[in-house]
Amino acid sequence: MSNEDVPVRRRRARYTPEFKADAVAMVLDTDRAIAEVARGLGIGDQTLGAWVKQARIDRGQRAGLTSDERAELTRLRRELAKVTEERDLLKRATAFWVKESTR
Template sequence: MSSKSGSGRRYTAEFKRDAVELVLSTGRTPTEVARELGVSAEGLRGWVKQAKIDRGQGPTGALTSDEREELRRIRRELAEVRKANEILVKAAAFFAKEIVK
């Protein structure tokens, strides 16, 4: 299992999946598995929680990883649209002034 990808303590999806499987299949605690793998116990608990949500075992209304990614994408797109709209409003105001002159 390759742990880190980059210097910011980011782990590959494969590493996370394997770590979660260790917790779920062995019945060991996230703290035990995290210590063995050299990762944060709190981080591993989060990965396990998200994996359960993705499998339909989470609380009602919890967002799956796919839903979270879609939400991030839509928020980025909305920010771009708002920025473009702001530019268009300023351009319209500029050209309106030019026409009046």
């Protein structure tokens, strides 16, 4: 297999919050098309479209979970996973000690 046959994995680009806010403002405040702004900034129009959609939700112009609500939901899901794991560990430990104490 030659190097030409190996698929190249692209790294996901990271954008600063300031860059995202400026890009969204270019769309919402100037009524320019998402595709036009995205092309000018060298980013994907789907990426910018997702940012614009979330900004509209955050501004109350569209229904959906705000950024703060999404962050809280993510935090709560992580916390639930941790608590569930701890509970399951305690169940196994209790079952082990009950079994050991009856011997």
